[in-house]
Amino acid sequence: MRIIKLNYYDAEICDQVERLSNAVLGGGYLDKQKICRWFDNQLTFYCALDDFGNVCGYCVFLINDFDKISPHMKLPAELNEKYRKTACKVCYAKSIAIDTSARGMGLANKLFNCCLADSVDLGSDSAFGSAWKNGDELPMHKILIDSGFAPIAEIPDAWFDDEDYICSVCNGRCRCTGVVYYKDLRKA
Numbered sequence: 007m008r009i010i011k012l013n014y015y016d017a018e019i020c021d022q023v024e025r026l027s028n029a030v031l032g033g034g035y036l037d038k039q040k041i042c043r044w045f046d047n048q049l050t051f052y053c054a055l056d057d058f059g060n061v062c063g064y065c066v067f068l069i070n071d072f073d074k075i076s077p078h079m080k081l082p083a084e085l086n087e088k089y090r091k092t093a094c095k096v097c098y099a100k101s102i103a104i105d106t107s108a109r110g111m112g113l114a115n116k117l118f119n120c121c122l123a124d125s126v127d128l129g130s131d132s133a134f135g136s137a138w139k140n141g142d143e144l145p146m147h148k149i150l151i152d153s154g155f156a157p158i159a160e161i162p163d164a165w166f167d168d169e170d171y172i173c174s175v176c177n178g179r180c181r182c183t184g185v186v187y188y189k190d191l192r193k194a
Contacts, residue, residue, distance in 0.1 A: 007062070007108070009116065011124075012051040015042055019053060022061035030103040031138075032180070034170035044068065044100070050124035052117045054108065062108035065117035067097045067125050072132075079134055079186050080161045089132070089188070097125035097191075099135030102146070115149050122153060126191050133189040136164060140175050140182045147185070155187035 012019060020041045027036040044051070047068050054063035068075060072093045076086055078100065099121070104114050122133060135155060137146035150157075164184025165171055173180035 007057070007111070008055050009120065010053050010055060011120070012053060015045045019061060023053065023064050026061055026064065026105055027101065027103050030105065030174070032174035033172040036101065048128060050121045050128065052120045054113045054117060056108070063104040063113040063117055065102040065114070065121050066100045067121040068100045069095065069097045069125055069128055069130055072096050075134065079136055080164055080184070081159055081186060085159055093132035095130050096132045096134060097122070097130040115152070118149050119153060131192050133191055135187045136184045137187060138182055139185050144185060150187045153189070155189040157185050158188045159186045160184070161186060
């Protein structure tokens with residue numbers, strides 16, 4: 007297993023990321039166009055490759071000003087205003103997925119923290135992430151908390167407006183709740 011940083015769009019790797027995302031998160035969550043658009047922004051993108059060079063995990067953070075990142079989070083207006091006043095250069099944990107065959111090895115934690123460290127190095131002062139929640143299941147909670155994040159809001163039907171996304175749990179448009187987390191990187 008090795009970890010690589012993706013600094014530019016690589017069609018073969020990004021095809022594998024798309025397939026992994028669709029298998030783990032649900033169909034239509036990612037496509038080549040969405041992944042390609044990520045590279046129009048500042049980002050940090052890490053992949054885990056198995057012994058055969060196949061992607062078995064990935065994590066991507068988008069980096070931009072608060073107003074460009076806030077639509078991804080869907081925060082209530084009062085929280086949007088609160089964080090707009092203090093957050094200048096923001097990183098946002100956009101997507102993470104680990105193949106079922108590679109779980110339990112700490113890959114999600116390692117990929118997430120590689121992206122977070124790079125985001126700090128690139129000047130981010132605030133970090134946000136949205137975690138998928140269905141019932142009591144909140145897979146990213148431990149990683150976010152262990153990395154110093156705190157939950158700030160729950161967003162019902164967080165991904166429902168993405169008509170192309172077929173949630174792997176809902177078996178249709180996603181009705182899952184999103185939990186938004188925040189970390190002040192100036193205090194890190």
